[in-house]
Amino acid sequence: MTDTRDRIGFIGVGLMGHGMARNLLEKGWPLTVVAHRNRAPVEDLVSRGAREARSVADLAKASDIVHLCVTASPQVEALVRGPGGLKENLAPGSVVIDTSTSDPSSTLALAAELAEAGIILVDAPLGRTPKEAFAGTLDCMVGCDAQTFRRIEPVIGAWAGKIVHVGGTGDGHKMKLVNNFLSMGYAALYSEALVLAQKVGIPPARFDSVVRGGRMDSGFYQTFMKWVLERDPDAHRFSLSNGLKDTRYIEAMADSVGMANPIGNAVKNAFAMAVAQGRGDDYVPMLSDVVAELNGTRLD
DSSP states (O other): OOTTOOOEEEEOOSTTHHHHHHHHHHTTOOEEEEOOSOHHHHHHHHHTTOEEESSHHHHHHTOSEEEEOOSSHHHHHHHHHSTTOHHHHSOTTOEEEEOSOOOHHHHHHHHHHHHHTTOEEEEOOEESOHHHHHHTOEEEEEESOHHHHHHHHHHHTTTEEEEEEEESTTHHHHHHHHHHHHHHHHHHHHHHHHHHHHHTTOOHHHHHHHHTTSTTOOHHHHHHHHHHHHOOTTSSOOBHHHHHHHHHHHHHHHHHTTOOOHHHHHHHHHHHHHHHTTOTTSBGGGHHHHHHHHTTOOOO
């Protein structure tokens, strides 16, 4: 990198964004952040050399490339379109990298609006967990044109270990939803399988002794079971309410192409059931406890 490197702005330094922003700083990118609810990550980043902006508008004016790492499309839309937002304050030639799990139809609409102002929107959703965010080894699925990808790849490389240029604008978010269909589907499947095994007299440890190391083992399985077997609350820090949001986006994407997706609907309903039970703030592996409770048992 040279001294003419792009100035980076980061909005959303929460569970994932904090580690990503810290990696950008540690790898030499000039960084501006803006506070939201939790000041602790902002103060940590400022202590490491980041600048704190007073507002989104201030951050936009100080940045060439802005990362968004927020909950979903409504938050992204507000940051882009809202008063004092990115569309009003970024200079032509700037890039917005949306690393959130967003609705692809919203992504395409925002990209068209920003293009009218000479601003490029890139969808670059994430794979893996906050642990990998701090390690700088996240997975990233990127949707943009080839020229923009060449520009942003070194920036994304500060916090990602695997970067795949999936295709054009919107394709990153489409692939992320397909990927999350797999992961949330596994969560629902593991939960029911564990509870069924428990109900017929096979406890989780014995269940695990069969699956672990076999063909059905995986990294996702291992983090899921880290909660089930060890009760590690940090095993997979992704909330059930976010899982429900993602499965609803999956359903909408299937509807948009006229596809019947009965398995997707079943997975969505598993998460909706848990959220309706008041468990939305619980993490994904805790879905197994919800299923167990509804079936009059517990996993132990």
